[in-house]
Every structure is written in C-alpha cells, then in structure tokens.
Amino acid sequence: MTTDINPAIGSMLKTARDWLTHEHSLFQSLNLEPILIGKGKATFAVDLPDEFTGADGDIHGGLMTIIMDSIFGLTVFTALEEMKPIATINLRLDYIANAEARARAVCAAECITINDEVAYVSGDLKLEGNGQLLATGSGAFMVGTRGPAKGSRL
Amino acid sequence: MNASVATLIERTPVAGWLGFSASEDDEGLVYALAFDEKHIGNPLIRALHGGVIGAFLEVAAQCELAARLGPGAAIKSVNMDIDYLMSSRAQPMTARASITRMGRRLAFVEATGWQASEAKPVTKARFRMRIGAAD
Numbered sequence: 001m002t003t004d005i006n007p008a009i010g011s012m013l014k015t016a017r018d019w020l021t022h023e024h025s026l027f028q029s030l031n032l033e034p035i036l037i038g039k040g041k042a043t044f045a046v047d048l049p050d051e052f053t054g055a056d057g058d059i060h061g062g063l064m065t066i067i068m069d070s071i072f073g074l075t076v077f078t079a080l081e082e083m084k085p086i087a088t089i090n091l092r093l094d095y096i097a098n099a100e101a102r103a104r105a106v107c108a109a110e111c112i113t114i115n116d117e118v119a120y121v122s123g124d125l126k127l128e129g130n131g132q133l134l135a136t137g138s139g140a141f142m143v144g145t146r147g148p149a150k151g152s153r154l
Numbered sequence: 155m156n157a158s159v160a161t162l163i164e165r166t167p168v169a170g171w172l173g174f175s176a177s178e179d180d181e182g183l184v185y186a187l188a189f190d191e192k193h194i195g196n197p198l199i200r201a202l203h204g205g206v207i208g209a210f211l212e213v214a215a216q217c218e219l220a221a222r223l224g225p226g227a228a229i230k231s232v233n234m235d236i237d238y239l240m241s242s243r244a245q246p247m248t249a250r251a252s253i254t255r256m257g258r259r260l261a262f263v264e265a266t267g268w269q270a271s272e273a274k275p276v277t278k279a280r281f282r283m284r285i286g287a288a289d
Contacts (some may be wrong), residue, residue: 026203027194053167053217060168061231062209069205070195079271088204145241 005038006079010082013037013074023047030067040111044071048124050101058098064125064135065093071107072121072139076149079111079119086119087145093137104128117143158227159183162220169213172206176217183221185214187247187267194244201241210220211236211249211265211279218251219261220282228286232260236279245269254280261285 004014029049036043041150054060069091076086099105109123122138159176163169174187183201187193187202187210216229223229250272251265260282267277 024194024197026206040184051167051171055162055165056228056230058271059289060166060209060212061234062168062172062212065208065212065234065236066203066205069203073204085199087241090235090263091208093202094233095231098230130191 005037006039006081009077009080009083013077020056027070035106036108037078039144040075041109042071042123043106043108044074045104045106047103048099048101048103053101056098057101059101059103061093061095061135064095065091065127067105067107068093068109068123068135068137069139071106071109072123072137073141075109075111075123076102076119076123076141076143079114084144086141086143089118089140089142091139093135095135098137099127099134105134114143119143155222156183156222157187158220159217161225162217162229163213166213166216167203168209172210172213174210174213176214180182182219182250185210185217185249185251187249189244189246197228199241200244202247204236204238204242207238207242207247207267207277208234208236208279209257210247211251211277212281213280214249214251214266214267215263215279215283218253218263218265222253222256223285228284231259232282232284234279234281237276238277240274240276242276243269248272256285259284259286 031047033045048059052063077087119141125135175186193206247267249267254262
C-alpha cells in the first residue's frame with residue numbers, strides 16, 4: 001500500500017495515521033480509512049457525521065474543507081523525500097453537491113508537483129456508494145516551514 | 155444580538171461542534187471560535203486545523219448574510235477560497251465578515267479571523283453563496 005514512498009516517510013505516516021485515528025477526536029469521529037497511499041497520492045474514505053451538518057440538514061461546507069485540507073496535507077507528505085513540516089498557504093474549493101449526513105465519502109488527492117518549496121495539490125470528494133461528486137478543490141502548501149520537523153499536517 | 159443570527163446558529167449543528175458564538179459591537183457583528191483540543195490539526199505544532207478555521211469563517215459569513223436577509227433565509231455556499239496568512243495558535247479565534255455584494259440569487263462575502271489582535275489577521279476567506287427567500 002505504501003509503495004514508492006520514501007521508507008522513512010512511509011513509517012512516519014503510518015505512525016501518525018495510527019495515532020490520529022485512535023487518539024485524535026476529530027479524525028476519530030471521521031472514521032478515516034486509507035484506500036490508497038502512494039508517492040504524491042492519497043485516497044481516504046471518511047464518515048460525514050451528523051454533528052457537521054448545516055441549517056439545511058445536509059453536511060456543511062466546513063466539513064468538506066476540514067476533510068480536503070487534511071487529505072491534501074497528507075498527500076504532500078507522501079511526496080517528500082525527507083520529513084519536513086508543511087503549512088497550508090491557501091485552499092480553493094467548489095461545493096458541487098449537497099451530501100446527506102451519515103453518508104460515507106471518498107477524498108482522493110494528488111500532489112501535482114513541488115517546486116521552489118511550494119507543493120501544489122488538487123483533489124475531490126465523492127460519495128462512496130454512487131460516486132456522486134460533492135466537491136473539488138486545489139491548494140498550495142509551504143514545505144519546510146519553521147517548526148518541529150516531525151510534524152504531520154494530518 | 156440579531157435574532158436571525160441567533161436562529162441560524164441554533165439551527166446549525168456544526169456551529170455547536172465549533173463552539174461558535176456571535177456578539178455585536180459598535181462596528182457590527184463579531185464571531186468567536188472557542189478553543190477546543192479537537193480543533194487542533196497538528197498535535198506537534200499545536201496550531202488550529204486549517205479546515206476548522208475555514209469552517210468557522212464559513213459559518214461567520216453565513217451569519218453575516220442571515221443578519222441582512224432575515225430569519226429563515228436559505229444560504230448555501232457555492233465555493234470559497236482561503237488564505238492562511240500566519241500560523242495559528244492553540245487559542246480561540248475571533249472574526250468579522252463583510253458582504254462585498256448581494257444580488258437577488260448570489261452574495262459575495264469576505265471573512266477575516268484573528269487571534270492576538272484584529273490588526274494581525276491570521277486567515278482571510280472569500281465565499282460566494284446562493285441565497286433564497288425564507289423557507
């Protein structure tokens with residue numbers, strides 16, 4: 001599952017993922033499940049829980065932002081040759097369709113390139129069952145920001 | 155506090171998860187994101203999760219529209235972009251929002267979040283939202 005990723009990054013990602021899925025309440029409630037992790041690519045299944053709904057009863061755009069920022073950041077880590085801290089510079093998201101609460105979704109992201117210490121990522125969020133597109137987005141991340149070098153954005 | 159904003163917050167479950175609140179000062183509505191451990195993105199650098207900040211600013215932008223549109227108006231985000239201007243701390247965040255333009259079907263809203271002082275914005279986001287009459 002972690003083919004092509006730098007081994008040091010791969011083991012660190014696994015440790016971070018285990019910790020987050022068991023200890024971090026946000027990611028625990030999203031029930032993150034890795035579907036594919038490769039170099040510069042990550043796909044995760046996530047829950048869309050009731051507590052993240054908006055006034056219309058559907059999932060709030062804010063949860064889509066939380067999911068995509070998380071998976072985009074993780075995707076940057078898979079593309080690195082050595083572990084460095086990263087920080088989101090900016091994100092741009094289109095909310096394409098409403099999602100009902102308690103559905104399960106799949107977020108797929110790709111790190112297009114890292115150039116001049118900036119990582120460029122794009123991805124989408126789809127319903128797990130019928131593949132309905134919920135959101136698309138792109139983001140830029142600064143690689144090698146000041147801070148602990150062992151950091152994981154996710 | 156503005157009744158439409160209070161109603162929207164009450165009807166928005168994610169506002170509860172965020173610990174979202176609104177108040178009013180001389181310059182208008184002010185929004186607050188309570189600090190909570192679950193809002194931390196990276197436990198090693200103890201910063202707020204960027205997506206949590208985005209969710210907070212999105213609810214703030216929707217409240218700003220609710221205040222203008224009145225109770226029960228339908229508000230739905232079309233898209234957004236957000237700049238993370240500086241790293242956040244494990245602290246509450248405060249925000250203001252402003253309506254750049256409101257048409258009949260669409261509104262453009264900007265929201266700015268800060269921690270230490272309003273003069274040092276941590277995050278700025280722009281939202282385009284579909285708006286409709288009361289449900």
